[in-house]
Every structure is written in structure tokens, then in C-alpha cells.
Amino acid sequence: MEVQARAPGKIILAGEHAVVHGSTAVASSIDLYTYVSIHFSTPSDNDDLLKLVLKDTAVEFSWPIGKIKQAFPESAAPLSATPNSCSVENAKSIASLVEQLDIPEAKFGLASGVSAFLWLYTSIQGFKPATVVVTSELPLGSGLGSSASFCVALAAALLAFTDSVSLDLKHKGWLSFGVKELDLVNKWAFEGEKIIHGKPSGIDNTVSVYGNIISFRSGTLTHMKSNLSLKMLVTNTKVGRNTKALVAGVSERMLRHPDAMAFVFSAVDSISKELTTVLKLHTPDDLSVTEKEEKIEELMEMNQGLLQCMGVSHATIETVLRTTLKYKLASKLTGAGGGGCVLTLLPTLLSGTVVDKVVAELESCGFQCFIAGIGGGGVEISFGASS
Amino acid sequence: MEVQARAPGKIILAGEHAVVHGSTAVASSIDLYTYVSIHFSTPSDNDDLLKLVLKDTAVEFSWPIGKIKQAFPESAAPLSATPNSCSVENAKSIASLVEQLDIPEAKFGLASGVSAFLWLYTSIQGFKPATVVVTSELPLGSGLGSSASFCVALAAALLAFTDSVSLDLKHKGWLSFGVKELDLVNKWAFEGEKIIHGKPSGIDNTVSVYGNIISFRSGTLTHMKSNLSLKMLVTNTKVGRNTKALVAGVSERMLRHPDAMAFVFSAVDSISKELTTVLKLHTPDDLSVTEKEEKIEELMEMNQGLLQCMGVSHATIETVLRTTLKYKLASKLTGAGGGGCVLTLLPTLLSGTVVDKVVAELESCGFQCFIAGIGGGGVEISFGASS
Numbered sequence: 021m022e023v024q025a026r027a028p029g030k031i032i033l034a035g036e037h038a039v040v041h042g043s044t045a046v047a048s049s050i051d052l053y054t055y056v057s058i059h060f061s062t063p064s065d066n067d068d069l070l071k072l073v074l075k076d077t078a079v080e081f082s083w084p085i086g087k088i089k090q091a092f093p094e095s096a097a098p099l100s101a102t103p104n105s106c107s108v109e110n111a112k113s114i115a116s117l118v119e120q121l122d123i124p125e126a127k128f129g130l131a132s133g134v135s136a137f138l139w140l141y142t143s144i145q146g147f148k149p150a151t152v153v154v155t156s157e158l159p160l161g162s163g164l165g166s167s168a169s170f171c172v173a174l175a176a177a178l179l180a181f182t183d184s185v186s187l188d189l190k191h192k193g194w195l196s197f198g199v200k201e202l203d204l205v206n207k208w209a210f211e212g213e214k215i216i217h218g219k220p221s222g223i224d225n226t227v228s229v230y231g232n233i234i235s236f237r238s239g240t241l242t243h244m245k246s247n248l249s250l251k252m253l254v255t256n257t258k259v260g261r262n263t264k265a266l267v268a269g270v271s272e273r274m275l276r277h278p279d280a281m282a283f284v285f286s287a288v289d290s291i292s293k294e295l296t297t298v299l300k301l302h303t304p305d306d307l308s309v310t311e312k313e314e315k316i317e318e319l320m321e322m323n324q325g326l327l328q329c330m331g332v333s334h335a336t337i338e339t340v341l342r343t344t345l346k347y348k349l350a351s352k353l354t355g356a357g358g359g360g361c362v363l364t365l366l367p368t369l370l371s372g373t374v375v376d377k378v379v380a381e382l383e384s385c386g387f388q389c390f391i392a393g394i395g396g397g398g399v400e401i402s403f404g405a406s407s
Numbered sequence: 408m409e410v411q412a413r414a415p416g417k418i419i420l421a422g423e424h425a426v427v428h429g430s431t432a433v434a435s436s437i438d439l440y441t442y443v444s445i446h447f448s449t450p451s452d453n454d455d456l457l458k459l460v461l462k463d464t465a466v467e468f469s470w471p472i473g474k475i476k477q478a479f480p481e482s483a484a485p486l487s488a489t490p491n492s493c494s495v496e497n498a499k500s501i502a503s504l505v506e507q508l509d510i511p512e513a514k515f516g517l518a519s520g521v522s523a524f525l526w527l528y529t530s531i532q533g534f535k536p537a538t539v540v541v542t543s544e545l546p547l548g549s550g551l552g553s554s555a556s557f558c559v560a561l562a563a564a565l566l567a568f569t570d571s572v573s574l575d576l577k578h579k580g581w582l583s584f585g586v587k588e589l590d591l592v593n594k595w596a597f598e599g600e601k602i603i604h605g606k607p608s609g610i611d612n613t614v615s616v617y618g619n620i621i622s623f624r625s626g627t628l629t630h631m632k633s634n635l636s637l638k639m640l641v642t643n644t645k646v647g648r649n650t651k652a653l654v655a656g657v658s659e660r661m662l663r664h665p666d667a668m669a670f671v672f673s674a675v676d677s678i679s680k681e682l683t684t685v686l687k688l689h690t691p692d693d694l695s696v697t698e699k700e701e702k703i704e705e706l707m708e709m710n711q712g713l714l715q716c717m718g719v720s721h722a723t724i725e726t727v728l729r730t731t732l733k734y735k736l737a738s739k740l741t742g743a744g745g746g747g748c749v750l751t752l753l754p755t756l757l758s759g760t761v762v763d764k765v766v767a768e769l770e771s772c773g774f775q776c777f778i779a780g781i782g783g784g785g786v787e788i789s790f791g792a793s794s
Binding site for chain 2: 273277283284286290291321324325329338345346
């Protein structure tokens with residue numbers, strides 16, 4: 021029995037930081053995925069292990085099923101249909117299992133992901149021996165939602181064979197879930213995100229599950245489908261950020277300059293709303309694709325200026341901005357700022373030669389570039405041989 | 408008979424561009440001056456010429472007084488006490504005089520300054536032969552108010568020996584005017600600015616005449632004196648700007664994004680108001696000098712972000728920002744943007760070594776650096792030998 025799930029990463033198109041202070045933000049899926057495949061051992065495999073293979077970091081962990089059973093005495097029955105949070109008791113058991121792994125210091129960041137894995141696996145599948153293989157096109161910890169897409173793909177793959185979802189096991193290729201099933205995947209993924217991040221906003225897993233574009237404000241999410249097929253160059257500056265410190269910095273600036281910052285947040289709110297309007301417009305009735313792209317570029321430039329006003333830019337971000345500006349391309353940071361990733365719109369009519377030049381120049385600065393389509397579908401599943 | 412006048416340049420500390428849309432802006436004098444000295448020929452000089460020597464550009468113009476008399480048949484009497492605008496008739500005469508100068512193409516920019524000179528000179532002093540020597544510490548056409556400081560120093564020097572002002576001719580060193588006389592200098596200087604710029608705002612000449620700091624909004628000026636002795640590094644990117652096009656660009660962006668831009672302008676208004684509050688605070692009662700400087704740095708950074716949001720930054724400006732940021736110094740463009748000058752606050756406790764390093768690095772980029780004190784006095788006059 022084998023199943024593979026893939027779940028997309030996300031970017032913030034507009035409104036990061038300001039959203040914490042009541043403004044609208046807009047997030048989108050990107051067609052870069054985390055893949056989770058599960059091969060459940062058969063009795064003939066004569067294998068009584070739960071194995072987790074993280075291909076990108078070339079790390080493999082395994083636990084004898086007996087040891088896992090011992091660690092979770094309460095979880096006698098799998099709970100696929102009723103996502104619930106990790107209890108303090110279980111968190112302790114997981115911490116002890118993870119500690120024993122002797123994860124090398126350089127890969128400490130993996131510990132929380134392994135913890136989320138143990139919780140989701142045992143909660144949904146109980147104590148079945150299996151090998152779980154994870155690969156991802158998303159850089160870790162750079163604001164592209166890698167952890168959420170991992171939790172989403174994992175939850176989807178784990179739920180695929182349970183009674184909680186009904187899927188056509190004979191379908192060839194990628195298969196979508198129904199809305200009710202997506203909701204269930206989303207709830208489980210959110211539980212995983214809580215283990216990794218403590219207090220996640222839930223945006224990342226929601227975008228990864230449902231795909232497309234989501235605008236959100238004060239905890240209210242609005243799903244929408246773009247009528248525009250946008251391409252973004254995503255540049256990873258590889259500078260690690262302290263998201264909490266950046267968010268706190270903006271709040272402190274707001275306390276020091278309440279009037280000015282309130283206007284700045286309102287300006288961002290207007291920009292996010294304008295952006296959703298442009299994305300929803302029908303082409304060619306309202307605006308040509310080029311006109312829409314120009315509008316979006318201007319909104320990105322404006323949003324970036326406002327983020328600089330909040331104090332969350334960074335020297336590496338400025339380097340990306342300067343480099344892309346040379347080619348008359350508009351860019352903005354995405355996510356927390358202070359490093360992380362920068363978005364650059366690649367207009368439909370832009371020649372491949374220019375894209376190659378920009379990418380080469382950015383990579384020569386030590387950055388990592390991805391080209392990503394915006395607003396595609398969410399989590400999907402595939403049965404049989406892994407692709 | 409010899410007199411020398413000096414008039415300071417200006418910078419915009421906050422609010423450029425937004426002021427066009429109703430926000431408050433703050434301008435300040437800088438202690439970089441244009442010097443105008445006039446030596447009136449005595450009969451023994453046996454000289455019947457009006458000479459204008461522009462030392463910085465190594466250009467000298469001269470007109471036989473007879474020719475000037477011919478050109479201005481109406482200006483029979485000097486008009487020092489009643490500043491008035493150049494009539495169409497006189498403008499034609501001036502244009503014809505300037506045309507005959509055969510100004511080399513590279514120095515075409517001087518033509519409007521020479522025109523203003525001819526108008527102010529003949530209006531205030533009539534047809535006296537003299538040699539007028541101009542030197543300036545201000546770069547031309549880079550937004551530091553060089554033309555206004557020229558008009559102000561010229562008007563002051565021309566008025567010094569007229570009945571319209573009463574000054575102690577025996578005073579040694581620099582001497583200030585009384586308020587009534589400053590008002591007269593300002594009106595004449597504004598007439599000169601009109602010849603150079605067409606429709607000047609009047610801010611540049613006003614700052615140059617009265618010195619200190621002026622906040623302005625919707626045409627209302629408020630004079631104030633700073634309680635803080637600030638030093639700025641002024642970096643001239645040497646990139647020429649088209650101020651009209653930049654102003655028009657902001658207005659067009661406002662038409663495209665009325666809501667967002669209205670909030671941006673309001674944010675700038677708050678920043679300008681906060682800045683004037685900080686500048687007026689008494690030390691050490693309210694805040695220490697360092698605390699004030701930190702506030703000002705933050706306001707500058709915020710204002711710069713908002714200017715980027717308006718779309719008036721430039722690659723060279725970003726280079727200055729990145730360079731100064733490396734030394735943890737805050738910068739913003741000043742004036743129209745799109746090149747021009749950038750301000751960097753030099754905190755009181757900053758070591759001279761760091762300043763030298765920053766300046767060296769900026770100059771290695773091809774920029775020109777000035778260190779300027781902010782908010783000093785306005786136009787002054789000195790009799791006797793030129794200093």
C-alpha cells in the first residue's frame with residue numbers, strides 16, 4: 021500500500037506585518053511542493069519499524085513500533101476523524117523520543133518537524149509500521165510555508181487510507197480531495213503546525229490545503245480564484261530571520277509613532293484590497309494582462325516602500341530590489357522580512373533571456389532563485405508507485 | 408564701496424512631494440552658503456561696465472552700462488523699496504542681452520541665473536557700474552536651494568547701500584538684517600526665483616533669508632527655531648532630476664490609487680509634525696540629545712519608505728541608503744528625488760573616523776559629500792574687504 025501527497029508552498033502577495041494590526045493581507049499558493057510518500061509495510065516485509073526519510077537533508081530516523089506504543093499508551097485507537105491537539109503528556113513522550121535521536125546540531129531545526137510527524141502519524145494511523153519519505157522544492161525556514169506544506173502533505177497522505185475520506189484508489193495521477201476532506205486535512209495540518217510554531221496563524225496550512233488565493237483580515241479568511249496566471253521570481257536571500265523580533269519591532273514602532281503607523285497600515289489595507297480587485301478582474305473585458313501586471317507591479321513597489329517604513333527591510337532585500345530594478349522589474353519582500361524571500365513579478369511578455377540574466381545576477385550574489393506560478397491548486401494525492 | 412552677502416542653502420527634512428497634496432513639510436537652512444560681493448566702481452576706476460563673475464564655473468560676463476540703459480528704457484529710477492515682477496517687455500530685453508552672451512552649451516543652465524541677476528541689479532541699483540562676484544558652496548541644481556541662495560545674497564548685497572535698509576556700515580564681520588529688511592530681501596529674491604524657476608514655491612528663498620527651520624503646509628509657513636544642533640551628511644548623487652516629471656508621477660499614482668496614497672500623504676504629515684515636535688523639545692528636560700537623534704533617524708527612515716512608496720526614489724539614492732545603513736546611519740532623499748541629494752544624520756556621538764569612512768565610501772561611488780549644520784541663521788552682510 022503506497023500513497024503520495026503533495027502540498028504547495030505559499031507567498032504573501034501583500035499585507036504582511038500590517039495584518040497583525042488589522043489590515044487585509046493576501047496570500048497565494050505557489051507551484052513548489054513538498055512531497056510525502058508513505059509505504060505501509062506488509063507482513064511479508066517482515067519489518068516492524070516506523071521510518072522517516074528526509075531526502076533533502078539526507079537524514080533518516082526510525083523507531084521500533086514497540087517503542088512508539090510504549091510512548092503513547094493513551095493512543096490505543098487512531099483518531100483520524102477528530103483532529104485534536106497534542107496533550108502535555110504526549111508532548112513529553114515525543115520530546116523524549118526526539119531527544120534519543122541525537123540529531124546533529126546543524127540540523128536541530130528538524131526536531132520540531134519530527135515531533136509534528138510523530139504526533140500526526142500516531143494520531144491518524146496508530147502503530148502501523150511504514151516508511152515515510154519526504155522531499156521538498158521549498159527552502160526550509162524562509163517564509164515560503166515549507167513546514168505547513170509538510171504538515172499538509174503528511175496529513176493528507178496519512179488520511180488517504182482511513183475511513184474519514186473516500187477516494188478513488190484506482191485513479192491515475194494527482195487527485196484532489198472533496199471540500200469536507202480538505203477541511204479535515206487542514207485541521208490536522210494545523211495541529212502539526214502548532215507543534216512546530218507554537219502559535220501559527222493558520223494561513224500557511226490553509227493556503228497549502230485549498231490552494232489559490234486567500235485574503236485575510238482579523239482572522240477572517242476569504243478564498244478567491246485569480247483570473248490571472250502570474251509568474252513570480254522568488255529569491256531566497258538565505259538570511260535567517262527572527263520573525264518574532266521583526267513583528268515586535270513593528271509594534272514598538274507603532275507605539276512610538278501611533279498616528280503615522282496607523283496611516284501606513286491603512287495604506288497597506290488599501291493596497292491589499294486593490295490587489296484582490298485586480299486579480300479578480302476578467303480579461304480581456306476589463307484590463308489587458310499587461311495592464312493588470314503593471315498595476316500589480318506598482319502595488320508591489322508601494323507595499324515594499326511601506327514595509328521599509330515599518331523597518332522590516334534588510335540589506336540583502338535591498339540588493340535584490342536594486343538588481344531587479346535594473347531590469348525594470350518590481351519586487352517586494354514576502355513574509356516577515358529582515359532577510360527571507362523577495363518576490364519579483366515576471367510579466368507574461370518578459371523574454372526568457374532577461375529572466376536568465378536576472379537569475380544569473382541574483383545567484384552571483386549568493387541568492388537562490390525559484391520561478392513559481394501563483395494561485396494554483398492545493399493539496400493532491402496519488403496512489404500506487406511514487407512519481 | 409564694497410559689500411558682501413552670504414545666504415544659506417536649504418534641505419527638506421520631511422514632507423517633500425506629500426506637501427503638494429496637503430501634508431506638512433519641514434525645511435531647514437544648512438550652513439553652506441552662496442556669497443555675492445559687489446564692488447561699485449568709483450569715477451577713478453574709469454570703468455563703465457557691469458561685470459558678473461561666476462567664480463565656480465569660471466565664467467565672466469560684462470555689459471557696457473550704456474547697453475543696459477538701452478535695454479531698460481522704463482527703469483529710469485531704481486525701485487529698491489517696491490519689489491515688482493519682471494514685465495514681458497523687460498523679460499524680452501533680458502533675453503536679448505543674455506542671447507548675445509554666447510553662453511557655451513554646457514553652461515546653458517546659467518542663462519536663467521544671469522537673467523535674474525540683470526533684473527535684480529537694474530531694478531535695485533539702476534545703471535551703476537560694478538563688479539559682482541559670486542561663489543557658492545552649494546552644488547547647482549541638486550535641490551539644495553542654490554538658485555534661491557544666489558537670489559537672496561544678491562538681493563541683500565544690492566539692497567545694502569539703498570535707502571530701503573539701514574545698516575551699521577562700520578560693523579566688522581557678518582551682520583544680520585532687521586525683520587522688515589529681511590522681508591524686503593525675501594520679496595526681491597522671490598522675484599529672482601520666478602525668473603529662474605517660473606513658479607517657485609517660495610520656500611527656498613524664505614529659508615535662505617530667515618534661516619532656521621520652517622514648517623509649511625498649504626502655503627502657510629511657520630518659522631521655528633530648533634533646540635537641537637544637528638549635523639547632516641549631504642550626499643549629492645549628481646544625477647540630474649526632472650522635478651516636474653517626478654511631481655507629476657506622484658500625482659498620477661495618486662489618481663490610480665487614491666485611497667492608499669491619501670493614507671501615505673497623511674502618514675507623511677504625521678511624520679513632519681512629529682519631527683517639528685522633537686526639534687522644539689528642550690534638552691535635557693524632555694529627551695537626551697541621543698534620544699532625540701534616534702527619534703529623528705527613525706522618522707527619516709519612515710519618510711524614506713513613504714517616498715519609495717510614492718515612486719520617487721532612484722538607484723543612486725538606494726546606493727547611498729545601503730552604504731550608510733552599513734554604518735547604522737539613517738538616510739532619506741531630500742527634495743524631488745529621482746537622484747539629487749540624500750541626507751544622512753550624523754549623530755553627535757558618532758566618531759570622526761566613521762564619518763571619514765562613510766564619506767570615503769560614498770565618494771568612491773562617484774558621489775559628492777558635504778557635512779552641514781542644520782537650522783542656522785539666514786542671510787547676512789559684511790562691509791569692506793571681502794572675506
